Amino acid sequence: MTLPPRMLEELERRRRTVTAGGGADKLEARHAKGLLGARERLDRLFQPGTFQETGMHVRHGAHHFGLQDKEFPADGVVTGTGYVGGNLVAAYSQDFTVNAGTLGKAHAGKIVALMQFALKNGVPIVSMQDSGGARIQEAVDALSGYGEVFYHNVLASGLVPQIALVLGPCAGGAAYSPALNDFIIMTRRNAHMFITGPEVIKAVTGRATTMDEVGGAEMHASVSGNVHFIAEDDSQAVALAARLLSYLPPNNTMDPPHRLSADLVLASDESMNALVPEDPAEPMDVRQVIARLVDGGELLEVHASFARNIIVGFARLQGMVIGLVANQPAEMAGALDINASDKAARFIRFCNAFNVPVVTLVDVPGFLPGVEQERGGIIRHGAKLLFAYASCTTPKLTVILRKAYGGSYLAMCSQEMGADVVYAWPNAEIAVMGAQGAVNLLYRKELSEAPDRAALAAELIAGYRAEFASPYLSAGRGYITDVIAPSETRAQLALSLRKILNKRELRPAKKHGNVPL
Numbered sequence: 001m002t003l004p005p006r007m008l009e010e011l012e013r014r015r016r017t018v019t020a021g022g023g024a025d026k027l028e029a030r031h032a033k034g035l036l037g038a039r040e041r042l043d044r045l046f047q048p049g050t051f052q053e054t055g056m057h058v059r060h061g062a063h064h065f066g067l068q069d070k071e072f073p074a075d076g077v078v079t080g081t082g083y084v085g086g087n088l089v090a091a092y093s094q095d096f097t098v099n100a101g102t103l104g105k106a107h108a109g110k111i112v113a114l115m116q117f118a119l120k121n122g123v124p125i126v127s128m129q130d131s132g133g134a135r136i137q138e139a140v141d142a143l144s145g146y147g148e149v150f151y152h153n154v155l156a157s158g159l160v161p162q163i164a165l166v167l168g169p170c171a172g173g174a175a176y177s178p179a180l181n182d183f184i185i186m187t188r189r190n191a192h193m194f195i196t197g198p199e200v201i202k203a204v205t206g207r208a209t210t211m212d213e214v215g216g217a218e219m220h221a222s223v224s225g226n227v228h229f230i231a232e233d234d235s236q237a238v239a240l241a242a243r244l245l246s247y248l249p250p251n252n253t254m255d256p257p258h259r260l261s262a263d264l265v266l267a268s269d270e271s272m273n274a275l276v277p278e279d280p281a282e283p284m285d286v287r288q289v290i291a292r293l294v295d296g297g298e299l300l301e302v303h304a305s306f307a308r309n310i311i312v313g314f315a316r317l318q319g320m321v322i323g324l325v326a327n328q329p330a331e332m333a334g335a336l337d338i339n340a341s342d343k344a345a346r347f348i349r350f351c352n353a354f355n356v357p358v359v360t361l362v363d364v365p366g367f368l369p370g371v372e373q374e375r376g377g378i379i380r381h382g383a384k385l386l387f388a389y390a391s392c393t394t395p396k397l398t399v400i401l402r403k404a405y406g407g408s409y410l411a412m413c414s415q416e417m418g419a420d421v422v423y424a425w426p427n428a429e430i431a432v433m434g435a436q437g438a439v440n441l442l443y444r445k446e447l448s449e450a451p452d453r454a455a456l457a458a459e460l461i462a463g464y465r466a467e468f469a470s471p472y473l474s475a476g477r478g479y480i481t482d483v484i485a486p487s488e489t490r491a492q493l494a495l496s497l498r499k500i501l502n503k504r505e506l507r508p509a510k511k512h513g514n515v516p517l
Helices: 005-019 024-032 038-045 105-121 140-156 172-179 198-205 211-215 217-224 234-245 270-275 286-293 338-353 371-375 378-391 406-411 435-442 444-449 453-468 471-477 486-500
Strands: 052-054 077-084 087-094 125-129 162-166 169-171 183-187 192-194 229-231 300-302 310-317 320-327 358-364 396-405 421-424 429-431
Touching: 038 077, 038 087, 038 125, 038 234, 052 105, 077 105, 087 105, 105 125, 105 140, 125 172, 140 172, 162 172, 162 234, 169 172, 172 192, 183 217, 183 234, 192 211, 198 211, 211 217, 217 229, 229 234, 270 286, 270 486, 286 310, 286 320, 286 358, 286 486, 310 338, 310 486, 320 338, 320 486, 338 358, 338 378, 358 406, 371 378, 378 406, 396 406, 396 486, 421 471, 421 486, 429 435, 429 471, 435 444, 435 453, 444 453
Parallel strands: 087 125, 125 162, 162 183, 169 192, 183 229, 320 358, 358 396, 396 421, 396 429
Antiparallel strands: 052 077, 077 087, 300 310, 310 320
């Protein structure tokens, strides 16, 4: 028996209708703005021929405000699975050409079904956000749909990586799904994310503002800290998502994609020695150290525009994937503040959830002093960083490059906070406080009576550094693993990491700890 041709023709007709979305005119209008269509975005993400769509023929069940007679192709969202870099990924892309990509119950149901597939099969979820928000005509059903999406975002958290691409409007409650993801990539133009827009803010507070000030990519990347990466356009955003996935395991039961086939290179890098300023007070750009340390000098920096006094990101160390955390003395002298603590803590917790080893480069004078910091809760925020490191059970390697003073020494993953290996450079200073501050406190009387205060202070500071801040004092107490030359850093870290890459650490059974949020 042969399938009647009319059935195949009907199938093809329905497929053409759905894949056309809102029509060629609307797609052309998007192209004119530099935007891609929903399906074009997915085509850029997945390897050719590997995408399989799910829920293509789903339609809404709404009956009010004339919706009963309206067809929304794919109900405004394209869902499915495919391969990215040889690994299975689940993704959905909201289609703004179809009723402005608004979310109703069926739209949400397609997303939730895809997320459930990802959870059952242990694969990452990539969402492409481009929506006018809740479908008002569906009233509370739309709210219910959002609730189901949020609930599954939380179920997936820590089980599979979640990456959100904000490529258009993302307003009101719609913004919370990206916020529940692990990473947000946002395009510089055409995309906005906010809870209340300029008009509402003006009506309620009387303050005039702009869309960019409350919801633009630059603001979210540098001020609010909501956005982790800025992309120039849709294509770059998709490429960033693929690059990010290349460092991550598909789920929390697997290790990152380490490349362990090559032998370790244990040669010294003498140029690293030249990066250390002779004056310990002179700022040092830690990026120069990172460039010599990681493979190819390539760091996929996360939150690059936010809290610049600390750097976090993904890299490879002789083939092994690492999450890197580094104080940046070139910004605010590398001091830890509220935003830096939050930024590093969340990154470390992600690394811990997905078995990514953490390498910490320390050059920190302390927590940032100031009335605003204290009133803003620096104690609580700094405690997040302590909590993140102490609860992290992945391999943790720390290198003290120069300064490590007071509580910030502990907050940057000292041995006492669970570091498996702690190295220090010969010039490192590890102490309760900086030598100058300590001398001013300890020798106040002597300094006040000295005929040449500056000369005596310099002598006492040098003596304090040699006796009480020397890395050999900490090494003698067993607080650090070894003192190494800067030139040995890459080799020693790689060798140590290879030895502890399979580390497994069990903790007392409990539901979860209580992070000082």
